[in-house]
Amino acid sequence: MSHILSAVAWPYANGPRHIGHVAGFGVPSDVFSRYMRMRGHDVLMVSGTDEHGTPIMVQAEAEGLSPQELADKNNRIIVEDLVALGLSYDLFTRTTTVNHEEVVQELFRICRDNGYMVVQEMSVAIDPETGNTLPDRYIEGTCPLCGADGARGDQCDACGKQLDPQDLINPVSKVSGKTPEFKITEHYFLDLPALADSLGTWLDEVEETGKWRPNVISFSKHLLDDVRPRAMSRDISWGIPIPGWEDQPNKRLYVWFDAVIGYLSAAIEWARRREAAGKGSADDWRQWWNNPEALSYYFMGKDNIVFHSQIWPAELLAYNGKGSRGGNAGVFGELNLPTQVVSSEFLTMESRKFSSSKGVVIYVRDMLERYQADALRYFIAIAGPETADSDFTWEEFVRRTNSELVAGWGNLVSRAGAMIAKNFGEIPPASELEDVDRELLAQIEAGFDTVGTLIEEHHQRAAITEIMRLVGETNAYVSATEPFKLKAPEERERLGTVLNTLIQAVSDLNIMMSVFLPHSANAIDAILGGAGDIAPMPQIVEVTDLDNGKAYPIISGDYTNVRPWEHTPVVVGTPIAKPKPVFTKLDTSIIAEELERLGIGG
Numbered sequence: 001m002s003h004i005l006s007a008v009a010w011p012y013a014n015g016p017r018h019i020g021h022v023a024g025f026g027v028p029s030d031v032f033s034r035y036m037r038m039r040g041h042d043v044l045m046v047s048g049t050d051e052h053g054t055p056i057m058v059q060a061e062a063e064g065l066s067p068q069e070l071a072d073k074n075n076r077i078i079v080e081d082l083v084a085l086g087l088s089y090d091l092f093t094r095t096t097t098v099n100h101e102e103v104v105q106e107l108f109r110i111c112r113d114n115g116y117m118v119v120q121e122m123s124v125a126i127d128p129e130t131g132n133t134l135p136d137r138y139i140e141g142t143c144p145l146c147g148a149d150g151a152r153g154d155q156c157d158a159c160g161k162q163l164d165p166q167d168l169i170n171p172v173s174k175v176s177g178k179t180p181e182f183k184i185t186e187h188y189f190l191d192l193p194a195l196a197d198s199l200g201t202w203l204d205e206v207e208e209t210g211k212w213r214p215n216v217i218s219f220s221k222h223l224l225d226d227v228r229p230r231a232m233s234r235d236i237s238w239g240i241p242i243p244g245w246e247d248q249p250n251k252r253l254y255v256w257f258d259a260v261i262g263y264l265s266a267a268i269e270w271a272r273r274r275e276a277a278g279k280g281s282a283d284d285w286r287q288w289w290n291n292p293e294a295l296s297y298y299f300m301g302k303d304n305i306v307f308h309s310q311i312w313p314a315e316l317l318a319y320n321g322k323g324s325r326g327g328n329a330g331v332f333g334e335l336n337l338p339t340q341v342v343s344s345e346f347l348t349m350e351s352r353k354f355s356s357s358k359g360v361v362i363y364v365r366d367m368l369e370r371y372q373a374d375a376l377r378y379f380i381a382i383a384g385p386e387t388a389d390s391d392f393t394w395e396e397f398v399r400r401t402n403s404e405l406v407a408g409w410g411n412l413v414s415r416a417g418a419m420i421a422k423n424f425g426e427i428p429p430a431s432e433l434e435d436v437d438r439e440l441l442a443q444i445e446a447g448f449d450t451v452g453t454l455i456e457e458h459h460q461r462a463a464i465t466e467i468m469r470l471v472g473e474t475n476a477y478v479s480a481t482e483p484f485k486l487k488a489p490e491e492r493e494r495l496g497t498v499l500n501t502l503i504q505a506v507s508d509l510n511i512m513m514s515v516f517l518p519h520s521a522n523a524i525d526a527i528l529g530g531a532g533d534i535a536p537m538p539q540i541v542e543v544t545d546l547d548n549g550k551a552y553p554i555i556s557g558d559y560t561n562v563r564p565w566e567h568t569p570v571v572v573g574t575p576i577a578k579p580k581p582v583f584t585k586l587d588t589s590i591i592a593e594e595l596e597r598l599g600i601g602g
Helices: 019-038 054-063 067-085 098-113 192-209 214-226 255-260 262-276 302-320 364-370 373-383 394-423 435-456 460-481 489-513 518-527 589-598
Strands: 003-008 042-049 091-094 117-126 139-142 169-173 181-190 233-235 251-253 295-301 340-344 347-349 390-392 539-544 551-556
Touching: 003 019, 003 262, 019 042, 019 067, 019 295, 019 340, 019 347, 019 364, 019 373, 019 390, 019 435, 019 460, 042 067, 042 262, 054 067, 067 091, 067 364, 067 373, 067 539, 067 551, 091 262, 098 117, 098 181, 098 255, 098 262, 098 302, 181 233, 181 302, 192 214, 192 302, 214 302, 214 340, 251 255, 255 262, 255 302, 295 302, 302 340, 364 373, 373 390, 373 394, 373 460, 373 518, 390 394, 394 460, 394 489, 394 518, 394 589, 435 460, 435 489, 460 489, 489 518
Parallel strands: 003 042, 003 295, 042 091, 295 340, 347 390
Antiparallel strands: 091 551, 117 181, 139 169, 233 251, 539 551
């Protein structure tokens, strides 16, 4: 079995996350990680809140808080929301730990000493109203290359080209709406041209595997058409100090330089915490980072592709000394490049782009306070932005919840449990199977390979669609065998066989469904007479920083005792009580209510 790193995009801590965010990084990474654990792989799923940069300072000032206070507040909100959604992190931490700072500075020093961090002058944008440095993404204007409006200071989404803020036509500060002022200052640049050949070779190799999503590989290779040095420091007081420039407190490492290193620092923190708890060694992280046989999968939305298929691999190559200037790796040893960058497209809402400022948004917390977590997970899995933008509408959310989750899967579970409870009170034995019984069981058993392969290849929409097809086949089996009509004493043996076949199908389907819908899978497991722990769940753990004692919450969990991804025979004689509904049917009136909340009702 393999060591699998699930590297999940770091949610930014300038505010709560909305459902569009978790559609990109959250649910897809959790489905994959849960499945890989069930297949026996050694999975390490890590992430945390990204807490540095100008946007944090801007929001903190608006709320009358210090940047650290704002980060603390939103870190806890995000942690609570992701646990409520059931995301099974081995460690979800944050970028304001001492551990993270030290790991980031180590990578910077070696990249610099290997010759891939060079000092150059650059024009810096200043907001004339606030006097603060503006991050590239806080400047918008017209793209000088394709003429599209709304291009950001770092990139034009329309043509995919990297930009510099001063190149924009009619640039405007998103903070004040005024034209930014530019001044020349010195900064460290990651010398991407010196790493371009190695990046190109790596991208050619991963393209040959045929496993990357076409939108990701094509975009990533397109980036090499216009490769140039990229600034990795900023004129800002909130961030990680730059080694060698400690005498310049208003210069810090670029938030995106430090954020992607979080995948490594989180793995190191995870191992250090295990050692402190007497459960392992502080070097255990190396099994995922130095082992050439280990596999690493990075989950995010498409706006982060550039940082994960160019900037982060370039940092790793520079640290490893694998660019045109050579060099040697530091104390962390030669670090693995991503096996695959799994990027989702964008989720829109009622045909509009998510916008917190415009009120076109629903935050994860608000969603989970009103609706079941698995209803949201189901919608994301079956209708989310896997390889193309998709639209969340309240009408479609209600329809899928009621007609698929409630009437399809939930009703099947209720029918099976109710008939067994009424007629036997326990799982009955099966006598001789008929063709109709064997055909259903064969289909369900084959589903493990079909569904598993689809998940492994990141076709999650197709995977859950196949599970729902098998749910439909099982419902059709009930209609064909009509167990509710088998009432005569001489039919009791046949009734037992049909219900045994039915509960076996439901049990196996629940194993498959558990990676997508862990909350309801545990409830269904309890209905089937199990312990209700088929899908291990994450938990919030209050900890202190390993190096300075500052308190903060992390997400962790024990996922070692998982159900294998395979057909598992039910146990005859297991008591079955009349079940309660697992899923909540939604009144269609909520559609108008939710649209009114968005201010787009009609």
